[in-house]
Amino acid sequence: MEYVFKANGISKQYGKFTALSDVNMEIPKGAIYGFVGKNGAGKTTLIRIMCGLQKASSGFYELLGKTADDVDISKARRRMGAVVESPAIYKDMSARDNLIQQCLVLGLPDFSCVDEILSLVGLSGTGKKKARHFSLGMRQRLGIAVALCGDPDFIVLDEPINGLDPQGIIEIRELILKLNRERGITFLISSHILDELSKIATNYGFIDKGHIVRQMSSKELKKECRKSVRMKVSDVGLLTKVMEEKGIEYKVIDNSTADVYSSINFSEIAKDFDKVGCSIFTMEEHDESLEAFYLSLLGGGENVQKSVC
The missing domain is CATH 3.30.70.100 (Alpha-Beta Plaits)
Structure with a gap:
């Protein structure tokens, strides 16, 4: 099986605090990988390491065929998009200008992808409207649009539907499914909203106290549910x-x-x-729901919203 990301023994310490401990993880190419864990379990720390925003204290990983110490790891990261914690957008710019700015940052030769991406995420009709006047759902879609610049093979979304209303949640879900099915983009989605995650995820990774306690496919999960x-x-x-x-x-x-x-x-x-x-x-x-499975596996119910397999 081909993987877009593989971690082997990744650990991360902040002084005496251990955020990650001997993390082993595999994200199959073409998957929608649901990353599940309580607040403080280590999800965002691992995502930051994956995105090159932090360095691991020990262990190693491979991203899109390149190891972390490979001289070409930056090229692998150019094939990756991410929305970590909140969309990285310029609120005083329009959606189109945000994408043009991202194209400039990536050093793309032209802006030919911009209109296509805006249409894909449902923002082509926003004109000169500044992002600060967008709804939360529109900002999330703009964040995904920015991540799509450069035609990535792998996109990381950290809590993409937090705070969204039901319509916004549906829009983000359908967009992720469309990008996965039509463009073959692999997703890592960190989320507490297990009901939504169970509707789209093909694979799961459960993390607790900085350690991956189990990985499984959606088929394996359904057997246990x-x-x-x-x-x-x-x-x-x-x-x-x-x-x-x-x-x-x-x-x-x-x-x-x-x-x-x-x-x-x-x-x-x-x-x-x-x-x-x-x-x-x-x-x-x-x-047995995904929530019940999660609770039996990790224990405790903080920060987890209910779901049904």
Whole structure:
């Protein structure tokens, strides 16, 4: 598999504080990689290292085929766009002038891409209107437009929909999907809004306390977010015995609760349980959400908005 970014043992210290610890990460080419973690988990620090805004204390990484110490790493970064923390735009300029300025910064030979990009992000009708008068959603789209200058292969978006209204969220989501599908751009998206992330991400990386605790594809996540029947019983050990005898897949949650991954006929299963002396207290359909998976994996619920797989 080809990757746009690979990290091996990346660590970052600020004095005695460790922001990142032995980070290993792979972002497949063509993916929309959802980067999930609580505030302070290390997401923005890793993104800053990825973008060349900070240096790692130890470890190494590879970006678009170039290692961090390669003399041509700057060329690899020219194939990368980013909106980190907030869009880097000139508020006293129009959308068009912002893109022209970015073309000048990148040393592009002309401004032929500007009108196409403005149309692509839905800002072609803004004319001479200054960016300071744009809505938050328009500013986010302008930030993505600036990142698109230079025709990047990889774009990093740090919390791209924070503070947006529902319409703005939909616009950003559809834009990301369009750029990914039609232009083959790989995205890394850091977000707390797990419901939205679950609608577009093809891959996930979960970070906690500066360490990547798990990476997985959306298919793997869906398998772990399967529908089940959650049962509360008098003795989960006896439930285990019944399920093993019947060849039914299950997962023990605690000493009285288990998730059963099969359609269950209540009267039949009640008879089986009665035979071994186990009482059923409750049975209900259960869907594990991305939020529930996140909480079970990382623990704690601060700064995470709800989602459904």
